[in-house]
Amino acid sequence: MDLPLQQVLSGILKMTDASGLNATEIISGILNATSSSSNHTEGTTLNTSLFSGSMPANILALFPLLFSFGALSGWVKIFLIGGLVETCRRWFGLFYENAVDSFYMTAVFDEDDVSYQWMMVWLSTQPAWAKIRQVQVSTDTYGADRTAISIDADDDEDAVNTRKMFYIPTPSKTYTLWYKGRFLTITRSEEQGRWGRDSKLHLTLTTRDPKLLAELLKDARRAYMVCREDKMCIWTSDSTNSWRQVARRAKRSLGSIVLDPGVKDTIMEDARDFLASRKWYNERGIPFRRGYLLYGAPGSGKTSLIHSLAGELELDVYIISLSRIGLDDSGLDSLINELPERCVALMEDIDAAFTHGLTRELDEDLDEKRLGAKDDEDSGDEPNNKKKGQMPVPNASRVSLSGLLNALDGIGAQEGRILFATTNKYSSLDPALCRPGRMDLHIEFKLASKYQARELFKRFYNPNARGEEEQEQENRKENESMGCEKNEEDEKSEGDSGYNSTNDSSSSSSSTLSLPSLRSSGNVDLPKPAVCGAMHQHCHMHGPKLTKRQLERMAEEFADAVPEREVSMASLQGYLMTYKIRPEDAVKNLGGWIEIELREKREKERRKEERQKRREERRKREPNKREEGQSEGGLSDTHLRNTENPRIL
Numbered sequence: 298m299d300l301p302l303q304q305v306l307s308g309i310l311k312m313t314d315a316s317g318l319n320a321t322e323i324i325s326g327i328l329n330a331t332s333s334s335s336n337h338t339e340g341t342t343l344n345t346s347l348f349s350g351s352m353p354a355n356i357l358a359l360f361p362l363l364f365s366f367g368a369l370s371g372w373v374k375i376f377l378i379g380g381l382v383e384t385c386r387r388w389f390g391l392f393y394e395n396a397v398d399s400f401y402m403t404a405v406f407d408e409d410d411v412s413y414q415w416m417m418v419w420l421s422t423q424p425a426w427a428k429i430r431q432v433q434v435s436t437d438t439y440g441a442d443r444t445a446i447s448i449d450a451d452d453d454e455d456a457v458n459t460r461k462m463f464y465i466p467t468p469s470k471t472y473t474l475w476y477k478g479r480f481l482t483i484t485r486s487e488e489q490g491r492w493g494r495d496s497k498l499h500l501t502l503t504t505r506d507p508k509l510l511a512e513l514l515k516d517a518r519r520a521y522m523v524c525r526e527d528k529m530c531i532w533t534s535d536s537t538n539s540w541r542q543v544a545r546r547a548k549r550s551l552g553s554i555v556l557d558p559g560v561k562d563t564i565m566e567d568a569r570d571f572l573a574s575r576k577w578y579n580e581r582g583i584p585f586r587r588g589y590l591l592y593g594a595p596g597s598g599k600t601s602l603i604h605s606l607a608g609e610l611e612l613d614v615y616i617i618s619l620s621r622i623g624l625d626d627s628g629l630d631s632l633i634n635e636l637p638e639r640c641v642a643l644m645e646d647i648d649a650a651f652t653h654g655l656t657r658e659l660d661e662d663l664d665e666k667r668l669g670a671k672d673d674e675d676s677g678d679e680p681n682n683k684k685k686g687q688m689p690v691p692n693a694s695r696v697s698l699s700g701l702l703n704a705l706d707g708i709g710a711q712e713g714r715i716l717f718a719t720t721n722k723y724s725s726l727d728p729a730l731c732r733p734g735r736m737d738l739h740i741e742f743k744l745a746s747k748y749q750a751r752e753l754f755k756r757f758y759n760p761n762a763r764g765e766e767e768q769e770q771e772n773r774k775e776n777e778s779m780g781c782e783k784n785e786e787d788e789k790s791e792g793d794s795g796y797n798s799t800n801d802s803s804s805s806s807s808s809t810l811s812l813p814s815l816r817s818s819g820n821v822d823l824p825k826p827a828v829c830g831a832m833h834q835h836c837h838m839h840g841p842k843l844t845k846r847q848l849e850r851m852a853e854e855f856a857d858a859v860p861e862r863e864v865s866m867a868s869l870q871g872y873l874m875t876y877k878i879r880p881e882d883a884v885k886n887l888g889g890w891i892e893i894e895l896r897e898k899r900e901k902e903r904r905k906e907e908r909q910k911r912r913e914e915r916r917k918r919e920p921n922k923r924e925e926g927q928s929e930g931g932l933s934d935t936h937l938r939n940t941e942n943p944r945i946l
């Protein structure tokens with residue numbers, strides 16, 4: 298008989314002694330049962346012998362024992378003792394864990410959360426991090442210029458031309474640091490998540506004081522804000538309807554956007570006032586949300602202004618692309634619900650989602666192609682682009698108007714967000730979309746005025762100059778606070794145009810001209826847009842330094858030649874780009890350029906009118922056919938003036 302069997306039998310003997318049963322009988326029964334197999338298999342275990350071959354009859358003898366009263370009490374004792382031991386073990390484990398935990402604070406940071414980025418940036422500011430010996434190299438900036446240690450820190454030229462590289466914690470490795478005299482460990486883990494690899498940071502801080510962790514988080518947030526203070530983050534939604542940071546841009550100064558006097562200030566003040574009025578809204582039970590509708594001519598600065606305002610208000614921009622393939626009502630709803638509390642949500646070309654789900658340009662192209670094909674058909678000619686002309690318009694967006702309306706002010710719509718929507722087709726928007734509560738402030742952007750042209754010129758050749766509006770404001774403030782007028786010297790110090798100014802401090806007050814590296818021949822052909830690329834190579838060169846008076850004079854001449862509300866600010870800027878360092882030529886050649894622009898514009902308008910006429914005629918011929926491209930969402934042609942009281946600037 299092998300050892301395990303002996304142990305079992307002796308155990309049974311002990312148990313039965315206590316219960317007074319005949320143990321010998323039981324044992325002999327078991328021995329009989331095992332004898333047949335153990336005879337020819339030395340060392341067979343109890344299990345194999347009991348359940349092999351012809352034994353079932355003998356094994357049955359065990360059952361009366363197992364269920365007999367005396368044996369049962371033995372089993373109960375075993376269970377009780379076992380249970381007691383296990384409970385003690387668990388209690389001890391729990392106690393030990395709690396005892397140990399009371400000396401630590403732990404926190405987990407998920408990669409999707411911005412706090413993960415705070416920690417990564419904070420880590421990079423730690424002197425100990427510079428000495429680490431095992432790292433992962435990454436080109437991800439985690440929303441700030443510096444996460445972990447930048448390898449390119451001393452090699453700026455290289456870093457400008459290529460993507461920067463960073464040291465980040467290796468997954469599963471634990472790093473130890475000190476924070477305010479406390480021991481801190483950081484471990485980064487990577488797991489396969491539902492949509493790809495999920496990264497987490499696990500932090501353990503040896504302290505019993507929860508405030509220390511809060512302090513660390515505050516420090517981390519501060520480090521992050523300092524790191525990105527002149528930057529703003531752009532977020533878009535991915536195919537899973539989650540927000541992803543896609544870019545980090547330098548903030549654009551509000552002064553670089555030239556609008557008619559008062560417009561910028563009105564929007565800025567309104568937005569600032571809104572952000573500071575949470576309590577006011579709560580007290581009155583008004584949803585704490587604000588919507589701005591920027592409409593008007595293309596290239597008039599709508600998008601630029603939004604980005605600039607967001608930068609000024611230190612808010613990130615969340616772009617909601619209504620025409621994104623795969624986005625439907627529920628996706629839009631969840632996107633809007635997931636917006637952070639303080640942010641700028643941007644819906645560009647809000648009309649496009651309900652017409653074709655395509656960009657305006659593509660719309661017009663397709664319209665033209667379709668009409669071209671149709672006209673060819675009408676005239677009996679074989680259309681060259683018949684296939685293209687008959688190309689079905691892909692309707693990528695599945696967002697309905699009611700879905701958008703619900704998402705904008707439904708129960709789940711995020712509080713504290715500022716919504717900016719832009720459109721070039723104001724009149725085609727549904728009044729419900731534009732009503733106060735959804736779009737509270739409507740701002741029209743027109744083609745360039747003479748005032749804008751003049752300010753743009755000044756800005757272009759002296760980016761550091763303050764605009765007329767800013768200057769006036771500043772003067773007003775100064776006069777108010779000091780009660781004195783600006784002296785002559787101050788005036789002079791602004792004499793330098795600053796255009797391509799060097800670091801030489803003397804230059805800031807000088808009013809001399811530095812020789813332009815590239816002089817125009819005086820009679821330059823108007824460069825076509827294609828030439829712009831070639832001109833770029835000169836942008837690092839120095840242009841003339843203009844005195845304030847020269848700049849004013851040129852700007853005035855420039856503005857005189859720009860017809861009121863005929864060309865866009867974007868095209869004016871494009872024109873100036875071809876004269877980056879030749880302001881005089883820009884003024885001289887403007888007349889010719891304007892002529893061409895106006896001719897092209899008239900031509901476009903004429904074509905548009907013709908198209909419109911053809912459409913009308915077709916409609917008359919086929920009255921029952923719904924006009925192509927009209928959306929299912931059914932945007933109303935009713936003009937907004939019928940809506941409640943939107944504030945229109």
Ligand SMILES: Nc1ncnc2c1ncn2[C@@H]1O[C@H](COP(=O)(O)OP(=O)(O)OP(=O)(O)O)[C@@H](O)[C@H]1O
Pocket residue numbers: 553554555556594595596597598599600601602719720721742753866867868870
């Ligand atoms: N008012 C302006 N002041 C300064 N720059 C302007 C202004 N308007 C347009 N620009 C310049 O023109 C370019 C295009 O401007 P932006 O994209 O903001 O126009 P938009 O009105 O949003 O056009 P769209 O309606 O086609 O989207 C930008 O590079 C911007 O610098």
